[in-house]
Amino acid sequence: MAFPLFQLPILVIKLVLETMRLLDLFVLTSSSSRTKRIVKNLVTIRNHNMRIFMTSEAFMFDFRPNSDPSFEERSYFLFGKFHQPKDAFYLKIGSNDRISSKFVKATDGTAVLRIYWNKTFLISTQLYSTIFEVFKLPLKVVQMDFEGVETCRNWINWNNTTLHDASIVEIMGKCDFRTYTCILKYIRTENELAIRVEPTEYPSVDPEDPEIIENLNVERTKLLIKHGRWITMQQLKAIKASDISLNKVSFTDFQINSILRDLRDSEEVTNLKRLKICFNRVANPETVLEGIDVTEDLMTPVDAMNQWSFEMASGRKCTVIYAEYESDVQEFGFEFRVGI
Missing domain, CATH: 3.80.10 (Leucine-rich repeat, LRR (right-handed beta-alpha superhelix))
Structure with missing residues (x-):
């Protein structure tokens, strides 16, 4: 039996809409301009954010609550050839009103709306515009x-x-x-x-x-x-x-030293606040710090091998950190923090 949602009092309609998942609301908005207007005016999504992932085979729109990033709803657009399911329903997105779609369940239980349309890029841009217009998701x-x-x-x-x-x-x-x-x-x-x-x-x-x-x-x-x-x-x-x-x-140690010298000698207040340079070799800190009047800091960040600081010509402090970083290969690097 059909549920006469829009014959209910306006506050009841609002309460019902606010219990629905975001993807359900989106499907509902595509049924008519009136429905879209009602959802837009009654429902405010304040606790979700949107993520867009683009590959050569598909676009994915990912919606996650700020309070629980592990919970998500997704909408997929498929590129290339695909088999349209027999039990698909049609959505109106932008200027297109017969876009085949189907709710499926991902292996992790995530709610997924799969959309089948060859002109995927065009529909993706229109979908984003619609979602932002109705839900204002950041x-x-x-x-x-x-x-x-x-x-x-x-x-x-x-x-x-x-x-x-x-x-x-x-x-x-x-x-x-x-x-x-x-x-x-x-x-x-x-x-x-x-x-x-x-x-x-x-x-x-x-x-x-x-x-x-x-x-x-x-x-x-x-x-x-x-x-x-x-x-x-x-x-x-x-x-x-x-x-x-x-x-x-x-970069060589001599080149990194020249970066430090430029920072030291600059009298302007630079926009740079942090510079991190990583490489696949062991550096020689003595070469990097040559000619720089530094003070060794006794308190260093976790995993840092050494830390020094010096005063720049602008009057600001520059901190130099030498560390070994966790990576797919052994990696070392210097981090310069300006005025921090």
Whole structure:
């Protein structure tokens, strides 16, 4: 027997809607413009965040409560060929009103709404717009896996125009260096950017040419580059982020010493608050600290091997930490903290 929901008093309708899962509410909003308006006006989702994961085979929208990140609801969009189930129902998303969909249960018991549509990228953008319009969920993570992706521009453009306010934008997978530099030059974010994608090759150009990242727009953000073998000293200076982590770099101890000297001699109050440089070798702290009037700190962070500090020309304090880090391979590094 059908339940006459919208014939009930408005407060009862609100109570019923607020007991429903987010995905159930979303399916309900696609039934009519009136239903969408009612849900939008009566239901306020305050305790969830949204995460978007993009691969060459599917897009996934992940909804998690802030109080329990282990509990989640998901919506999948499938790329390529697939078999549409016989018991599918139809959703209206954006300008498309016959999009085949089905609720399925993941192996971990997570509620999953699977959507079958060849034009996955187009529907994904319209789905995001609808979800944000109705539920106003903050965007926590955007993760793009570029392995097997022929062109990165559509994804980057969507991120730059719509998703750039995510708490973290994370780039994954493997790609050639041309695609890698395209990502570096054009990706935009207002917060944290993690470049974890691994180049399948490295450039054979002039190593002192800073062109590779001259347009990298990461001012006032946190930046992580996991595979930084290609980064030169000049390219490091081109990065304007306030928090920088570079892994697998090829800097020598003499080059790291020059970074410290530049920090020491700078009279300007720099935007940089933290710089972490990691490499697959044992460093010589004496070489790194040569010419720097440092004081050894007796109290060091957990896992740190040594810690020193010195005063910069700007009057701010710089702390230098040398540590061994847990990784897939043995990794050492220096961390510089400015004014912290």
